[in-house]
Amino acid sequence: MIPEPVxxxxxxxxxxxxxxxGCWVAFARNIVHSAFALLATFAGVAGLxxxxxxxxxxxxxxxxxxxxxxxxxxxxxxxxSRIEEARVSNPTIGLVPGAVVLIAVSALLVYACVKEFGxxxxxxxxxxxxxxxxxxxxxxxxxxxEVISVLLLAVLLGAVTIAGGRLRKPAPGGKPGKERP
Amino acid sequence: xxxxxxxxxPALLPYLVIGGGGLVVMLVDAFVRTLRKDHxxxxxxxxxxxxxxxxxxxxxxxxxxxxxxxxxxxxxxxxDFLLLGIGLVTTVYGSAVYSQDGDYRPEFYPLVLFAVLxxxxxxxxxxxxxxxxxxxxxxxxxxxxxxxxxxxLRSSEAALKYLxxxxxxxxxxxxxxxxxxxxxxGTSYAALAAVGGTGEGGPLFAxxxxxxxxxxxxxVAMVPFHMWTPDVYDGAPAHVTGFMATAVKAAAFGxxxxxxxxxxxxxxxxxxxxxxxxxxLTMTAGNLLALVQASIKRMLAYSSIAHAGYLLLGVLAILxxxxxxxxxxxxxxxxxxxxxxxxxxxxxxxxxxxxxxxxVISQLGRSGGVEADQVDHYRGxxxxxxxxxxxxxxxxxxxxxxxGTVGFLGKxxxxxxxxxxxxxxxxxxxxxxxxxxxxxxxxxxxVMYMSDDQTEPFDGxxxxxxxxAGCLAALVVLLGVFPAAxxxxxxxxxxxxxx
Amino acid sequence: xxxxxxxxxxxxxxxxxxxMVGFIVRRNTLIMLMCVELMLSAxxxxxxxxxxxxxxxxxxxxxxxxxxxxxxxxxIGLAILMEIFRRRRSVDADDLNTLME
Numbered sequence: 001m002i003p004e005p006v007x008x009x010x011x012x013x014x015x016x017x018x019x020x021x022g023c024w025v026a027f028a029r030n031i032v033h034s035a036f037a038l039l040a041t042f043a044g045v046a047g048l049x050x051x052x053x054x055x056x057x058x059x060x061x062x063x064x065x066x067x068x069x070x071x072x073x074x075x076x077x078x079x080x081s082r083i084e085e086a087r088v089s090n091p092t093i094g095l096v097p098g099a100v101v102l103i104a105v106s107a108l109l110v111y112a113c114v115k116e117f118g119x120x121x122x123x124x125x126x127x128x129x130x131x132x133x134x135x136x137x138x139x140x141x142x143x144x145x146e147v148i149s150v151l152l153l154a155v156l157l158g159a160v161t162i163a164g165g166r167l168r169k170p171a172p173g174g175k176p177g178k179e180r181p
Numbered sequence: 182x183x184x185x186x187x188x189x190x191p192a193l194l195p196y197l198v199i200g201g202g203g204l205v206v207m208l209v210d211a212f213v214r215t216l217r218k219d220h221x222x223x224x225x226x227x228x229x230x231x232x233x234x235x236x237x238x239x240x241x242x243x244x245x246x247x248x249x250x251x252x253x254x255x256x257x258x259x260x261d262f263l264l265l266g267i268g269l270v271t272t273v274y275g276s277a278v279y280s281q282d283g284d285y286r287p288e289f290y291p292l293v294l295f296a297v298l299x300x301x302x303x304x305x306x307x308x309x310x311x312x313x314x315x316x317x318x319x320x321x322x323x324x325x326x327x328x329x330x331x332x333x334l335r336s337s338e339a340a341l342k343y344l345x346x347x348x349x350x351x352x353x354x355x356x357x358x359x360x361x362x363x364x365x366x367g368t369s370y371a372a373l374a375a376v377g378g379t380g381e382g383g384p385l386f387a388x389x390x391x392x393x394x395x396x397x398x399x400x401v402a403m404v405p406f407h408m409w410t411p412d413v414y415d416g417a418p419a420h421v422t423g424f425m426a427t428a429v430k431a432a433a434f435g436x437x438x439x440x441x442x443x444x445x446x447x448x449x450x451x452x453x454x455x456x457x458x459x460x461x462l463t464m465t466a467g468n469l470l471a472l473v474q475a476s477i478k479r480m481l482a483y484s485s486i487a488h489a490g491y492l493l494l495g496v497l498a499i500l501x502x503x504x505x506x507x508x509x510x511x512x513x514x515x516x517x518x519x520x521x522x523x524x525x526x527x528x529x530x531x532x533x534x535x536x537x538x539x540x541v542i543s544q545l546g547r548s549g550g551v552e553a554d555q556v557d558h559y560r561g562x563x564x565x566x567x568x569x570x571x572x573x574x575x576x577x578x579x580x581x582x583x584x585g586t587v588g589f590l591g592k593x594x595x596x597x598x599x600x601x602x603x604x605x606x607x608x609x610x611x612x613x614x615x616x617x618x619x620x621x622x623x624x625x626x627x628v629m630y631m632s633d634d635q636t637e638p639f640d641g642x643x644x645x646x647x648x649x650a651g652c653l654a655a656l657v658v659l660l661g662v663f664p665a666a667x668x669x670x671x672x673x674x675x676x677x678x679x680x
Numbered sequence: 681x682x683x684x685x686x687x688x689x690x691x692x693x694x695x696x697x698x699x700m701v702g703f704i705v706r707r708n709t710l711i712m713l714m715c716v717e718l719m720l721s722a723x724x725x726x727x728x729x730x731x732x733x734x735x736x737x738x739x740x741x742x743x744x745x746x747x748x749x750x751x752x753x754x755x756i757g758l759a760i761l762m763e764i765f766r767r768r769r770s771v772d773a774d775d776l777n778t779l780m781e
Contacts, residue, residue: 011683015691022695022718026702031710038714041695045721048688052732057724057743064747069717069754076758077710080765102701108388109693132737133744139184141741143250144310147302148748150200151318154295155752157207158325161288162340163759310742317749324756334767341760345712348753349703352719355746356696359723359739363730368738 011051018044035074042066056130186248192241193253195232195261196301202228203294210287218285222276225290229269229297236261243677249369250308256678257305259525259671260435263532264304267428268297270536270649274420274543277643281546289329293424296322300432304439309358309368309393312436316354316400319432320347323425327417339416346399346409354396360389373444390445391452397440400433401489404463411470414482419552422478423539426485427532434492434528438521439678442499453500457607460497464490464614471621476554480621481538484580487618488531494611495524495595498602516601521675523594526668530579530587533657538576540650541569546641553639562629565640569647570629575654579661581622582615586661594668688729696722713757720750 021040028034042065049058137145206224210216236258243254271293279286299318306312324347328340358368364386365372376386398406414422467487474480498520545553553559563570579588592615599608660667699718706712724743731739 008683011687015687018721019691019694019698022698025711025714025718026698026706031708034711034714038717041718041721045725048691048725049728052688052728054728054732054740054743057728057740060744060747064751065717069751072754072758073710073714076761080710080761102697105700106693106697108391109697110690129737129740133740136737136741137744140186140248141250141310142185143247144314144741144745147299147311147314147318148745150203150295150298151314151321152748152752153204153207154292154299154318154322154325155756157288157291157295158322158328159755159759161286162325162328162756163762310738310745313742314745314749317752321752321756324760328760328763334764337760337764337767341709341757341764344753344757344760345703345709345716348713348716348757349719351749351753352696352699352716352723355720355723356726358742359692359726359730362727362739362742363733366734366736368742 007051011048014044014047014051016044017041018048031077035070035077038073039066039070042070053127054129056128056133189241189246189253191239192243192246193251194235194239194241196298198232198235199228199265199294199298199301202231203291203298206294207291210290218276218280218287221287221290222272225272225294226269228294229265229272233262233265245307249371250311251302251305252307253305254677255674256439257301257435259674260304260431261301263431263529264297264300264428267424267431267532267536268293270540270653271420271424271428273649274423274540274646275418277646278418278420278543278546281641281643284330286329289326292322292326296326296424297428300428303432304435306436306439307370307443309361309370309373312440313351313354313358315436316396316433317351319429320351320400323421323429326421326424327413329421330418335416336418339413342416343409343413350396350399350406353392353399357389357392357394357396360385361393364389370440370444387452393440394452394456397433397437398459401430401437401492402486403459403489403493404466404486405459407463407466407486410486411474411479411482414485415476415478415554419478419539419543422481423536423543426481426535426539430485430489431528431532434489434524438496438499438524441496442517442521442678453497456493456497456500460490460493460607461610462490463487463493464611468614468617471618474621475556477542477556477559477625478552478554480556480625481535484618484622485535487614488580490614491592491595491611492524492527492531494599494604494607495520495527497607498595498598498604499524501602501604516598517679518672518676519594519601520598521678522668522672523591523598525671525675526664527591527595529667529671530591530657530660533653533660534576534579534586534588537572537650537653537657538580540646540653541573541576544569544641544643544646544650545639546643547639556625556628558639559625559629561633564633566642566647568651572647572650572654574626574629575657577622577625579657581619583619584661585658587657587664588661590661590664590668685729685733688725692722692725692729695719695725709757709761713754716753717750720746 018041021037021044024037025034025041028037042061046058046061049055049061202225206221206228209224210221241253245252272290275286275289275293279289296319299315299320299322302311303315303319306315324340324344327343328337330336361373362368364383365376367373395406399409402410414426417425464487467483467485467490471480471483471487474483499517501516542553545558547553559570559573562573575586579586582588582592592611596608596611599605599611696719699715699722702715702718703712706715724746727739727743727746731737
């Protein structure tokens with residue numbers, strides 16, 4: 001068992017990593033820095049999962065986010081480096097409304113968190129979770145498991161047809177669907 | 182030891198048909214080389230019909246399925262039929278559009294099927310997890326559909342914008358779900374009802390609830406979360422816009438109504454004040470902004486926001502009595518019953534009239550890379566295509582709420598329920614708003630009939646689309662004159678949800 | 681110094697808010713997508729913390745599903761982004777062709 005002060009120190013390290021990384025993602029000027037800061041955030045959050053004895057999720061977080069999502073984002077970054085300021089046809093709401101929303105939501109969240117669980121609570125000791133998750137996925141949560149597979153199939157289909165224009169076969173008797181050179 | 186919950190196959194049959202059908206359509210397109218696109222349309226249509234027949238032929242025991250993840254009852258069956266119908270109509274519209282364009286888009290068909298499956302699951306959800314996954318399946322499939330016109334920057338940009346704001350909204354929904362999970366100790370509606378039904382949840386519960394409602398507000402395009410609507414409706418191809426305006430909105434409202442009535446009858450205590458303000462804003466902003474639009478798709482986008490406002494009025498009418506007397510079960514209240522059946526009736530009518538309108542828009546085809554978008558493009562349409570003009574006119578009359586159409590009756594039921602729920606000022610404001618809306622709907626009719634300019638370039642014709650739109654318009658009038666049977670049905674359907 | 685549920689909730693709230701503000705003030709679509717990922721991570725953290733507190737695996741299953749959904753959103757988003765990018769570039773190329781004629 002790790003002594004309490006060390007635990008606390010580790011927690012604040014992970015929390016700091018996640019939060020600082022998050023700030024950097026959101027406010028860095030250089031987009032590549034943002035992408036790498038996202039890595040720090042994901043690592044910090046994975047550490048926190050481990051802390052909460054969610055061992056399986058910590059590993060999956062590293063594999064999916066760092067190994068998958070982040071690499072995808074980096075590829076997109078490199079491939080589309082020329083659309084730094086990709087135009088979204090409508091401007092987002094500006095700084096002032098942003099600040100107002102921020103203050104309102106943060107006040108609400110902080111108030112609620114502190115009010116509900118004032119002070120600290122002892123967390124029960126954790127146990128390995130992998131077997132429990134596996135059982136849950138095949139018993140009580142079998143329907144979500146099926147629905148998410150449909151979701152992934154739809155996304156696969158959508159993403160491939162949106163991005164992979166060149167694979168299109170011509171319509172029999174019609175013009176080819178692809179007009180691009 | 183794994184114990185699989187009992188599976189009630191008859192109840193799940195429609196979902197299996199749609200999901201399996203989507204797979205089959207996908208694989209057939211990939212592997213059958215001698216395929217013509219009419220075959221895919223026919224196959225998709227058969228899947229929709231098969232699911233509908235499965236629902237009529239197999240009468241399962243209603244109730245929770247698969248350990249309480251999903252509830253099948255007459256209420257969800259009502260929405261299933263509605264969504265299947267919309268999916269079928271969208272398939273026919275879309276196939277007509279793509280054959281007009283000479284474009285081969287095989288992914289359109291399975292994506293519509295998967296989106297409809299997501300919507301059906303969303304409405305039937307009895308657990309926050311299924312609610313979330315249903316919303317995401319629906320949304321992700323629709324993002325891909327919006328991007329469905331290759332070579333048009335407008336539709337890709339609309340899709341990107343929709344995706345960004347949609348995933349922003351799902352993050353709110355998810356955070357809310359996380360807080361609710363923590364407070365209620367579970368994610369099922371039953372667990373939420375145990376805490377929220379009494380109106381005694383703590384502040385964290387209330388915040389979680391608010392965040393979940395923000396997620397819903399994006400999907401139903403409620404002010405101030407409506408910003409994406411006009412751009413996305415405008416940028417997407419007209420048949421997809423029709424799908425979004427009807428199916429997405431119907432499914433989101435179907436799930437919202439179930440969520441608030443089952444899980445949280447005590448909601449009014451926390452949020453009804455804010456909800457009232459937002460309802461008024463949604464109605465007013467939608468109508469005022471619709472007044473100044475020159476583009477018919479943008480006008481219909483703002484009109485859909487205004488209609489979301491009227492529907493929210495119905496939701497408020499459901500919540501009002503519960504807020505006044507939290508201890509009393511909702512099913513004993515005649516007001517709740519009236520508001521609920523009014524809501525379902527209104528949603529049905531809303532879908533019929535919008536689908537008819539978007540059918541006409543999409544069949545006029547494209548010219549110079551754009552659709553018949555400006556109101557001016559409809560100048561003298563009655564001379565060139567009398568049937569299309571008549572269908573569009575009926576749809577506009579109904580959207581405006583002219584007596585003799587389903588739009589009028591829907592509003593009548595809703596406003597009447599609101600008055601009975603002692604929301605008189607809100608109901609009056611709704612009537613004022615719908616009078617205001619007459620101007621911009623009738624402007625389209627005036628342009629079509631009072632001017633005989635024959636030079637407009639948009640003159641696409643497609644008999645399948647126009648036949649279908651004509652049938653929908655006929656239904657709009659038929660239900661406007663003889664509503665009794667269907668209204669009885671909606672009333673029964675809503676009653677089953679209250680239990 | 682003891683670390684409890686409140687700490688996790690406050691941290692998650694902070695990360696969520698950073699993501700939200702970033703989404704609202706930034707215009708770069710990739711950064712906006714990353715900010716959504718931040719918000720989703722914050723929600724996941726809340727799920728795991730509560731799951732630990734309640735001793736119940738439902739939160740873990742929810743988080744597992746969120747991973748898949750988040751990855752799916754990024755996949756579709758980047759596909760659309762690539763399509764827009766390609767289109768922009770090819771539009772330029774078309775312009776050049778017209779000038780040459």
